[in-house]
Amino acid sequence: xxxxxxxxNIVTFAGRYTGVRQVTLAxxxxxxxxxxxxxxxxxxxxxxxxxxxKAMVRAGHQAWxxxxxxxxxxTDAEHEAAWICxxxxxxxxxxxxxxxxxxARGLSWSDFAVLFRSVAKDADPLVAEMRRRGIPYVVKxxxxxxxxxxxxxxxxxxxxxxxxxxxxxxxxxxxxxxxLPADGDWQAAVAVLDEGRDFARGERWGVYNIQRIYLxxxxxxxVREETVPGDPVRRELVFYQLGKFSQAxxxxxxxxxxxxxxxxxESFAGWxxxxxxxxxxxxxxxxxxxxxxxxxxxxxxxxxxxQWPAVFVPCLRKNRFPSKRxxxxxxxxxxxxxxxxxxxxxxxxxxxxxxxxxVAVTRAQKYLFVSFSPGSNRMFQNRSPFFxxxxxxxxxxxRDTGLPAEAPRLEPQTRQETPNVTFSFSELKYLFExxxxxxxRFLYGFNPPLHEALGYGKGLHDAISEVHKxxxxxxxxGNDAAEDLVRRHLHTPYAYPALRETLYExxxxxxxxxxxxxxxxxxxxVHSEKQIQVHVAPGVTVAGRIDLVRRLDTDELAIVDxxxxxxxxxxxxxxxxxxxxxxxxxxxxxxxxxxxEVLNLDEEGKTIREEVEEPLLAxxxxxxxxxxxxxxxxxxxxxxxxxxxxxxxxxAELCRDVPAPEQSARRxxxxx
Numbered sequence: 001x002x003x004x005x006x007x008x009n010i011v012t013f014a015g016r017y018t019g020v021r022q023v024t025l026a027x028x029x030x031x032x033x034x035x036x037x038x039x040x041x042x043x044x045x046x047x048x049x050x051x052x053x054k055a056m057v058r059a060g061h062q063a064w065x066x067x068x069x070x071x072x073x074x075t076d077a078e079h080e081a082a083w084i085c086x087x088x089x090x091x092x093x094x095x096x097x098x099x100x101x102x103x104a105r106g107l108s109w110s111d112f113a114v115l116f117r118s119v120a121k122d123a124d125p126l127v128a129e130m131r132r133r134g135i136p137y138v139v140k141x142x143x144x145x146x147x148x149x150x151x152x153x154x155x156x157x158x159x160x161x162x163x164x165x166x167x168x169x170x171x172x173x174x175x176x177x178x179x180l181p182a183d184g185d186w187q188a189a190v191a192v193l194d195e196g197r198d199f200a201r202g203e204r205w206g207v208y209n210i211q212r213i214y215l216x217x218x219x220x221x222x223v224r225e226e227t228v229p230g231d232p233v234r235r236e237l238v239f240y241q242l243g244k245f246s247q248a249x250x251x252x253x254x255x256x257x258x259x260x261x262x263x264x265x266e267s268f269a270g271w272x273x274x275x276x277x278x279x280x281x282x283x284x285x286x287x288x289x290x291x292x293x294x295x296x297x298x299x300x301x302x303x304x305x306x307q308w309p310a311v312f313v314p315c316l317r318k319n320r321f322p323s324k325r326x327x328x329x330x331x332x333x334x335x336x337x338x339x340x341x342x343x344x345x346x347x348x349x350x351x352x353x354x355x356x357x358x359v360a361v362t363r364a365q366k367y368l369f370v371s372f373s374p375g376s377n378r379m380f381q382n383r384s385p386f387f388x389x390x391x392x393x394x395x396x397x398x399r400d401t402g403l404p405a406e407a408p409r410l411e412p413q414t415r416q417e418t419p420n421v422t423f424s425f426s427e428l429k430y431l432f433e434x435x436x437x438x439x440x441r442f443l444y445g446f447n448p449p450l451h452e453a454l455g456y457g458k459g460l461h462d463a464i465s466e467v468h469k470x471x472x473x474x475x476x477x478g479n480d481a482a483e484d485l486v487r488r489h490l491h492t493p494y495a496y497p498a499l500r501e502t503l504y505e506x507x508x509x510x511x512x513x514x515x516x517x518x519x520x521x522x523x524x525x526v527h528s529e530k531q532i533q534v535h536v537a538p539g540v541t542v543a544g545r546i547d548l549v550r551r552l553d554t555d556e557l558a559i560v561d562x563x564x565x566x567x568x569x570x571x572x573x574x575x576x577x578x579x580x581x582x583x584x585x586x587x588x589x590x591x592x593x594x595x596x597e598v599l600n601l602d603e604e605g606k607t608i609r610e611e612v613e614e615p616l617l618a619x620x621x622x623x624x625x626x627x628x629x630x631x632x633x634x635x636x637x638x639x640x641x642x643x644x645x646x647x648x649x650x651x652a653e654l655c656r657d658v659p660a661p662e663q664s665a666r667r668x669x670x671x672x
Contacts, residue, residue, distance in 0.1 A: 030060055030062075030307050030362070030365055031060065031062060031362060031364060031365055031366070032060075032062040032063060032064040032068065032365070032366050033063070033064045033395075034064035034068055034069050034368075034395035035062075035064070035069070035361065035362065035364050035365070035366070035368055035395075036362075037393070037395055038069065038361055038368070038390065038393050038395055038396070039358055039361050039362040041389070041393060042354060042357055042358045042361060042386075042389065043354075043358050045354050045389070046351050046354050046355065047351070060100075060365075061097070061099070061100035062365055062366045063366075064366075064395065066397065067397055067400075067401065067403075067404075068366055068367050068368070069367070069368045069369070069390075069393075069395050069396045069397065070368075070369045070370075070396065070397050070398070070399075070400050071369075071370045071371070071387060071390045071391040071396045071397075071398050072369070072370075072371045072372075072398065072399075072400060073371065073372040073373070073383065073387070074371065074372065074373040075373070075374075076373055076374070077122075077124075077125040077315070077373045077374075077375070078125050078129070079373065080125070080126075080314055080315075080371050080372075080373040081125040081126040081128070081129040081130075081314075082129055083371070083400070084114065084126060084129075084312050084314060084369070084371070085126075085129050085130060085133055085135060087312075087369065087400070088109075088112050088135065088295060088310075089133070089135070090402070090403055091107055091112070091310060091367070091403065092106070092107055092108065092109065092412055093106040093107060093409045093410060093411065093412050094106065094107045094403070094407060094408075094409060095107075095407070095408040095409060095410050096111070096309050096366070098415055104408070104410060105410055105411075105412075105413040105415070106409060106410035106411050106412040106413055107309055107310070107412060108293055108412040108413055108414045108415075109135070109136050109137075109233070109293050109294050109295050109412075110291060110292065110293045110294055110295070110296070110414050110415070111308055111309040111310060111414075111415070112295045112296070112308060112309075112310045112311075112312070113295070113296040113297075113298065113303065113306075113308040113310070113311050113312070113363065114126060114295065114296070114297050114298075114311075114312045114313075114314060115298060115299070115300045115303050115311060115312070115313050115360045115363065116297070116298070116299055116300070116314070116315060117299070117300060117315065117320055117321035117323060117356075118299065118320070119139060119144060119297060119298065119299050120144075121320075122314070122315040122320070122375075123139075123144065123297055126297070126314070127144065127147065127297070130295070135295060136233050136234065136237055136292070136293065136294035136295065137294050137295040137296070137297055138237060138240060138292050138294040138295070138296060138297070139297045139298065140296060140297070140298035140299075140302045144297070145241065145244050145245065145248070145277075145280060146272070146276060146277040146280075147277070148241055149173075149176060149177040149178075150177045150179060150238055150241050150242070151241055151244075151245055152173060152177065153173040153174045153176070153177040153179055154214075154242070154245050155269075155272045155273065156169070156170050156173045156174075157170065157193065157214070157217060158210075158265065158268055158269045158272060159269050159272075159273070160193060161193055161196060161197040161213075161265050161269070162197070162262075162265050162266045162269045164269060167190055170190075171186065178229050178230065179223065179228065179229070179238070180221070180229070181221065181222045181223060181224075181227035181228070181229070182227070182229070183222060183227070184221045184222040184223070184227070185220060185221065185222060186221065188220040188221070189217050189220040189221035191220070192213065192216045192217050192220045193213070193217060196208065196213040196216075197265065199261045199262040199265075204496055205258060205259075205260065205261055205264075205496070206257070206258075206452040206494065206496060208261035208264065208265070209253070209257075209449045209450065210249050210252070210253050210264070210265070210268060211246065211249045211250065211253060211447060211448070211449040211450060212449040214245075214246065214249055215246075215446075215449065215650075215651065215653060215654065216653065218242070218653070218654060219653030219654065219658075223242075223654075224654060224655070224656075225239050225654075233292070233293050233294070236292045236293070237292045237294055239444050240292050240444055240445075242444070242446070243440070243443075243444030243445035243446045244445055246445060246446045246447045247445050247447060248272075248276060248280070249447070250447045250450070252268055252271060252276075253268075253450055254450070256268070257450055257493070257494045258493075258494065258496075291414075293414045296308070300313075300356050300357075300359055300360045301356070303359065303360065303363050304359055306363060307363055307364075307365055308363060308364065308365065309364075309365045309366055309367060310364065310365075310366070310367035310368075310369070311360070311361075311363050311364035311367070311368055311369070312369045312370075312371070313357075313360045313361065313368075313369070313370045313371070314370075314371045314372075314373070315371075315372070315373065315375070316370055316371065316372045316383065316384040316386050316387035317372065317373075317374065317375050317380040317381075317382065317383070317384055318380070318381075318382040318383060318384050318385070319379045319380055320375065320380050320384065321353065321356075321357065321384050321386060322350050322353030322354065322357070322384065322385070322386065323353055324379070354386075357386045361390075370386075370387055370390045370391075370396075371387075372384065372387045422541045422542075422543050423442060423541075423542060423543075424542070424543065424544045425542060425544040425577060425580060425581065425584075426544070427441075427442060428542050428577065428580060428624075428627070429577050430442070431627050431630075431631070432576050432577070432623065432627065433645050434638070434639050434645055434646075434649065435627075435630060435635075435636035435637055435638075436636055436637060436638040436639070436655055437649050437651060437655070438636060439636040440651045440654055440655070441651065443636070446651055446654065448650030448651065449650060450494055451494070452492075452494045452495050452496060452499055453492060453494075453495060453499065453503060454492065454493075454494055455490070455491050455492040455493060455494070455495075456490070456492055456503045456506075456507065456564070457564050458491075459486070459489045459490035459491055459492070459507060460486075460489075460490070460507050460510055460511070460562075460564055460601055461547065461562055461564075462489040463485040463486055463488075463489040463490070463507070463511050464511065464514060464547075464548075464562060464601070465528055465529050465547070466485060466489065467481075467485070467511075467514075467515065467522065468522065468525045468528035468548055469528045469529070471522035471523060471525045471528075472525050472528060476519070476522050476523060477515070477522075478515065478519065479511075479512045479515040479516055479519065481515075482508050482511040482512040482515060483508055485511055486504060486507045486508050486511055490503065490504060490507050509603070510564070510601040510602065510603075513601075513603065514599075514601060518599075521550065521552075521553070524550050524551045524552070524553075525548065525549075525550050526549040526550055526551055526557070527546070527548070527549040528547075528548055528549075529545045529546075529547065530545060530546040530549055530585070530588075531543075531544075531545055532544065532545070532546060532581070532584035532585055532587070532588045533584060533587070533588065534580060534583055534584040534587060534624065535587075542580065542584065542624070544584075546559055546560075546561070546581050546584070546585060547560055547561050547562045548560035548561075548562070549585070549593070552595070556594035556595055557591070557592075557593050557594050557595070558593065558594065558595040558596070558597050558609075559578070559581045559582055559585055559593045559595070559596045559597070559612075560596075560597045560598075560599055561577075561578065561581065561596075561597070561598050561599070562598075562599055562600075562601055563598050563599070563600050563601065563605065564600070564601045564602055564605075576620055576623060578596035578598070578608075578610070579596065579612065579616050579617060579619075579620040580620055580624065581593075581596060582596055582612045582617060582620075583617060583620060583621060583624070586617075592612065593612050594611065594612060595609055595610065595611060595612060596608075596609075596610055596612055597609045597610075638655055638656065642656065642658075642659060642662075646658075646662075647662060647665075
């Protein structure tokens with residue numbers, strides 16, 4: 001476990017190296033004095049030799065008041081869940097200040113988090129109670145995704161496709177999940193599925209694309225963010241879940257894309273029903289950067305680095321948190337513990353669990369609630385020592401007397417905060433071209449269908465990159481190396497045999513052409529695949545690689561981006577994006593590029609070469625800042641009308657009606 005190794009390494013670092021100067025970060029700017037003092041008392045449960053000596057000091061503006069921290073025990077998990085829901089409902093609208101000099105706002109759903117040692121094992125009663133009361137919630141990562149009625153309805157789509165349910169059952173599940181748009185065309189949506197499950201029609205296997213069927217079904221039914229029944233909060237939550245499911249499709253299809261269609265869909269339906277829920281049970285991964293206005297349910301591990309005004313830590317049961325060491329076959333049945341220094345840290349110790357509990361309590365800015373209820377298993381009948389520790393602290397109350405009648409209240413309002421986002425230059429292109437496409441892809445997490453030619457562009461770029469890296473090392477290759485370069489770098493796992501051969505031949509021609517045209521200037525390479533970053537705004541960073549930086553015969557410095565129009569996912573490099581490269585290069589090296597170039601690797605491709613001018617750099621800096629502000633405010637609108645950018649968007653149907661001629665063209669592109 002990386003977390004355990006890092007703790008051990010930090011504690012002993014100064015003793016293992018000379019010239020070390022330790023800087024202790026003792027000030028806590030997040031939490032109230034009560035939360036800070038409780039966190040400090042938890043840390044002090046760890047033996048001095050297993051932790052860094054430091055005394056946390058409250059340095060923020062949050063004030064502790066009696067009743068902010070509560071420790072309660074319950075007779076069963078249902079009463080515990082009801083109390084959590086009561087508390088959240090009562091506190092919603094309570095006045096809260098995010099910063100000392102900022103305006104107060106009313107707490108909203110997304111200001112509350114419930115942190116579990118194990119969501120998969122402990123969250124059921126709370127999820128059931130929140131559903132019963134209609135409290136919006138979101139489970140971080142992909143765990144619990146398949147428990148929601150919305151995703152149960154989506155899973156039923158693929159059960160229908162393999163004849164496990166009929167159309168009436170499918171409609172009933174979508175009706176129960178309240179997903180049917182008021183003007184939705186159910187028959188058109190079912191027709192998409194019927195065509196998709198006609199596995200005998202003789203199309204090549206790549207046509208039977210699961211992701212494409214999913215997106216086309218939603219489009220035919222008329223499912224868009226604004227057509228989902230309910231208020232804006234619910235619509236955002238539904239699209240957040242639909243985007244997560246898109247990621248699950250990609251996970252499966254990346255492995256089984258080339259499976260015989262009937263078998264692929266049968267396997268997918270079975271995987272969704274029997275394996276996927278457990279596969280994602282405690283997933284730490286998440287998709288998208290959306291932060292819906294909903295209560296967050298998450299594991300403590302996933303909460304590292306995050307904060308909320310109010311945090312609940314329920315189910316504090318002995319043997320659950322701290323977790324009991326597991327028996328059975330493990331690492332040290334294979335490797336003797338004497339072979340590994342400090343081997344105990346890999347076993348999962350009480351100290352590790354205490355560090356994790358420290359993370360849990362210090363996620364709270366002002367309000368912290370810990371609770372216990374006995375579990376169904378005899379092993380989890382008793383209170384955790386962590387619960388008893390909190391209850392013994394003077395900052396905690398053990399009785400909930402409710403909120404003061406005079407407590408100021410305001411209209412609930414979510415905090416306007418930028419998620420920590422790092423995206424590539426290609427992703428920034430989406431934000432520039434169509435903010436709503438960016439929202440669908442990177443906030444909600446929708447994935448485009450896998451393309452059979454996927455990998456061609458990357459393989460071509462990697463081959464050219466090797467040419468320039470070898471040139472930097474003094475090894476200038478000739479065009480006779482083209483086939484070997486392509487053979488080693490081109491990987492097109494989803495291409496059918498004839499397409500794979502076509503792509504191979506095209507790549508060899510492109511590399512040969514490039515070496516013929518530019519071989520004499522390879523020795524003027526300055527950088528190949530240069531890593532750069534541009535800090536857009538607080539919490540938003542653009543990171544990526546410039547394909548090539550070279551010195552021209554004119555002694556001008558050029559930033560070069562390679563382009564191939566035959567790439568599976570077309571990425572036209574716009575003038576704005578090219579100048580982002582220039583901004584990033586200057587930010588990293590302090591050197592101003594003279595030119596930006598696009599070298600098209602295709603035979604009839606167009607090469608672009610433009611001067612880097614201060615007005616253009618200033619304009620792109622402003623555009624990047626505006627993009628960051630739009631992301632912060634969640635102002636990511638659609639384009640005003642259909643245009644050429646929409647034609648290239650794989651997710652256009654989730655945005656607006658596609659003109660009839662475009663529908664035919666899009667079907668033809670997918671091989672139908």
